[in-house]
Amino acid sequence: MTRLTLRAPALPLMPRLLPGLGLAALIAMAAMAVQRASGIGALSPMVLAMLAGIALRNTRGVAPAFGPGIAFALRPVLRAGIVLLGFRLTFTQVAEVGGPGLAVIVAVLIGTFVFTKAAGRLLGVEARLAELIAAGSAVCGASAVLAVNTVTRARDADVAYAIACVTVFGTLSMLGFPLLASALQMSDTQLGLWAGASIHEVAQVIGAAFAKSDIAGQAGTVAKLSRVMMLAPLILSLGAFARRRGAEAGRAPMPLFVLGFVAAVAINSTGALPDSLQPLIATTASFFLTTALAAMGLEIDLGQLRLKGLRPLILGALAWVFVSALGLGLVLAL
Structure with missing residues (x-):
């Protein structure tokens, strides 16, 4: 009797989730196909899905029945996608970057985050929005914005604005870095490290x-994935600060999914997962995150x-100028 009583309230949950979750998933599949x-x-x-969601919300509108599923996509689905990102990384990749390379990545990440937060205060930008822009610029673009917002808890409009910023300026870096590297006669490895330490999104890196070359591409990918791994300590640190600030109000976010992310990295580092599973895991992670972005777009009012x-x-x-200049200076200094 006890089990029946406990499980009964959960029975209507799935039908309530299906409309919104299905719509977000459909937009995600369309964006990935495009x-x-x-x-x-x-x-x-992810950006395509968010834009499609925004367009739908602001032209046709979204009925209240879609709300529960959209909220589900913005929380459990998002966090599952972030955990799955861990299976793309190994601790060995960090070692391959080397001590000096890792020092550059950490210095650029911390420096960019601190600078952007300080600049946000001087410009009068709301603290939560500034924190999201700082995370996206310092770590890994849209994925970092989404992950950090589990602690920052900014409004969806702030998240969309931050993602728009890192998308626009990261794209400019993707186009401009190879040209500037050629003008400065940088080596392939130097360009790879600079791109991995400074450009916002993995795809942009x-x-x-x-x-430039396969050598530059490999160096950039390893450097960027090492930088992505820094997302876990960043979120845990922000969570600790948030708990300290919000202790009196009872606000104590504990991003447990970050521990899942680290566990995924540890499992992948053992080599226990067959290589044949990696494409499936990568696709599933991308689908989950794209679904979350579609759901976010469905909640955003352009006004x-x-x-x-x-x-x-x-x-x-x-933030874009700072991360690019700091990364370039440190790489050339090596």
Whole structure:
């Protein structure tokens, strides 16, 4: 009797989730199909899905019945996708970067995050939005914005604005880095490390580095994945600070999914997972994150974005210039 009583309230849950979750998943599948059909590796299906969700929300509207499923995609589905990202990384990859290379990555990450937060205060940008722009610029673009927001708890409009910033400026880096590297006569390895330490999205790093050579591409990919691994300590640190600030109000976010992310990295580092599973895991992680972005788009009112003004965009530009210049200076110093 006890089991029946406990499980009964959960029975209606799935029917309530299906409309919104199904819509977000359908948008995600369409975005991934468009990206594959385009043949453009640097075209992010996550960004496409978010834009499609925004367009649907602001043209046709979204009925209240879709709300529970959209909320589910923005939380459990998102966190599952972040955990699965861990299976793309190994501790060996960090070792391959080497001591000096790892020092550059850590210095760029910390320096960019601290600079962007400080610049946000000077510009009068809301603290939570500045924190999201800082995370996206310092770590890994849209994925970092989504992950950090589990602790920051900013509004969906803030998340969308931050993702827009890192997408625009990361794309400029992808196009400009190879040209500037040629002008500066940088080696392939130098370009790879610079791209991996400074460009926002993984796909953008791959696009910039492989445009130079396979050697640059491999160096950039390893450097970027090592930088992505820093997402776990960043979120845990932000969570600790948030608990300290919100102790009196009872606000104590504990991002347990980050431990799942680290566990996934540890499992992948053992080599126990067969190589044949990696494409499936990567596709599933991408699908989950793209579904979450589609759901986010479905909740965004463009009127709220316009109210943000130009200051957050200026902050994103400053963060982009800073991360690019700091990364370049440290790489050339090596």
